[in-house]
Structure formats: structure tokens, C-alpha cells
Amino acid sequence: MKKGVQSAASLAPGAVAIPDDTVFAAAYDAEFEAVWLYLRRLGVPEADVEDAVHDVFVVAHRRFGTYDPARPLRPWLLGIAFRIAAQWRRRHRLEVPVAEPGAEVSDDAHAPDEVVASRQASRRLHAALARLDIDQRAVVVMHDLNGIPVPEIAAALDVPLNTVYSRLRLGRAKITAALRGEP
């Protein structure tokens, strides 16, 4: 712990400071699952997602001073997660593609009906998401799965509002086509 550092509560937006350990622990505790899920939805495979989550929170810690406490924390963290996921994809673009989340071989024959249904839904959803490029996917997941409003997405990704709307429109069209079985 960096003793003597002011707490986040007293920070003016844009101020640079290292978060108090307890503040950061609370953020980690509350947002770990959301970050993990977002990275998986952006296509980071299970084998790599712990590394990616680690990287997200390392960046978050180092850039904590850029977080505006007046805004919700989750979109800010997911914005970082998007950049980490994009880096991961760039690093691995020449590798053989890994299976999408939910596409892992699983023993459906012996699983309860509800579990089988969830697995199948997961596969369908990720097959649809796989048609989107990473920019569209980041927006669609944030908006249509995390329920984050467009203005917050624009701030988190640092892109204009209309860019978010455009990516959302294009992404949704591709998902609709995928779910309807269209090529």
C-alpha cells in the first residue's frame, strides 16, 4: 500500500493518484466477474482470460487517476478490457483460431436440461458475436448484454457518440442475420 495517498473519494476528476488498497480491492471484488465475462465475450479464450483480467486490473491501477468518480466504474473498466482484448487478438491473429466461448466440448448427455439449454444458448450467442469485428462486438456486448448506455460506452471507448451508434447498428444487423440463419 502506498501510504498517505489520498483516497479516491477526494480526487477531482482527472487527478492522478494511486488508489487506496482497500478501494482497489473493493473495485476488484465487485467487478472481477463482469470483466472476466466481458473478455470472454470479446473472444479471449478461457485459457488466457485470467491473464487478461490481470492485465486489465494492472492497467486500471496505474491509470486510476484518469477515472472520473462521478461516472460508473464498470464502463471504464470494460473500456480497458476492450483494449486488452484487442491487443490479445493482435498478438494471436496468426495462430489457429481457438474455439469460441461456449463451444468447448462438453458432455451434454449427462447434464441437467437447464445446463444443456444454457450451453446451447451460449454457443448460439457466441456464434452470432463471432461475425462482428472487435469494435462492433465491444459496443454490442456493452450495450445489449451489459446494459450500458451509449454515452457511457462512448466515454469508455473514447470514441464519438455517432461511432458507437454506427457500430451498434452494424453489429445488431449481423447478429440478427446470424440468429435467423442467414449467411
Added chain:
Amino acid sequence: MSERLPGDLPEEWAELGRAEASELVPPPGAKDRVQRRLAVTLGLGAGFLAATVGGSTASAAGVASAGAAGGAGAAGGGAGATATGIAGSLLAKKVLVMGIVAALGAGGGTAVYLEVRSERARGRAPVVTPAPAAAPVARPVAPPAPEPPPAETAADTLNEERELLDRARQDIAHGVLREAEGLLERHAAQFPSGQHAEEREALVIRLLVREGREREARSRAQRFRQLHPRSIQLPGIEDALRGRR
């Protein structure tokens, strides 16, 4: 939502999202593993690792946040009532710990703490039979105090709490709701004012949603909002109520 939305998604999208979120959950222990790595990478101390709320003040936080569970049946004392108003708030965590210390030092918390200590002291004191007035006064020799059982460390307790809640979360995600309920009840019984009491209540609300007990879920969520208006668990609770998690 009042914003203009480009295009519509098929109706099944929301249902797919709910089912997918249930299926795609972090494996047990992932959260702890990453947390330990973060502590090393960032050089974070016990305040980050040993406690979600307050490191070495974990026990104090536990006392003062009695009642934070919101439905766990734990009654908050004076210090707890003050502390729980802000418990769980991301930006108020440090204030919480400071508030706990202040409350324990100034109010009913102190009395409770001292009472516990004096009870312990009484428990260890030898029973001294009054000597006859004329008899020489023999200084009672206290027998050696029995060795206290090895104290469970804060980290052990935290790990145990986490394990229960991680398992409950997995069970909720996989629809094993009765198991999840049992685990959450166990957590409430073992750690009524534990460091993860707020998280437990958030899971209880999620469980109620999954069980279709929406009215109860909303009622508890309402109470949670009142108790913890700035809690970092609130977005997750709202997601659960909207059926997004």
C-alpha cells in the same frame, strides 16, 4: 431507456444473453488466483490481499458492519448502523474503515468490545474461595491459562467466506438453486457480519430472481439500496432484476 436505438435485436437475444451469462462463469479459485498475482505485480499490501474492506482492520470491519447483510438476520449496533450506511461503496471504503475505528473508539462499539474482553478475562480467572478472616492471606496463584486454540487467521476466514460464496455463485449460475440457498444460509450463519456480507445479499437477490420470487427479490433489493445507497454491488443487483445476469 430513452436513448434512440439503431435497429432491433430478435426477441430471443435477451434470453440467449441470460442463459449465456449463467453458463459462462469464472472457474472456482480464479478470482483469488488473479488477486494474488495482482498483489505481486502491483506490490500491493495486506489491505488488498487480506481483506476486501480493510486488511488488518478486518475484524473491526466485521464487528461494525453487523447487519450489512441486509436480510441475514444480523442486527447492527450503533457503530454498525453508521458504518453500513456506506458499506460497500467503492469510494467510501477508506472512509468506512476510518468510520469504524472512530465509532469503536467513541460509542457503543467500545462498550461491546470491552465487554467481550472482560468476559474473556472472567473466563480465565481462577475461582478464589474466600479465606477465613483470621487465616493468613494466601495470594491466589492463577493456574496457567489454557492455551487458546490456534486462532483462525483473517486470511483463512476470508478464504472460507469466498469459497462459500464462489460455490453459491456457481450453483446459481448452473441452476442448482437449492444448493446455492444452502451455501448462502451457511455463510449467513457462519459469517453474519462477514466481510462479504454485502456480496452474499447480492447473491441472495440473484437467487430469488432465478427462483422466480421476483417480489421478494425487489423488496430485498429495495432494502439493500436503502442500506447501501452507494454499494458497488448495486449494478449487479440491478442487472439481476432486469434479467441480465
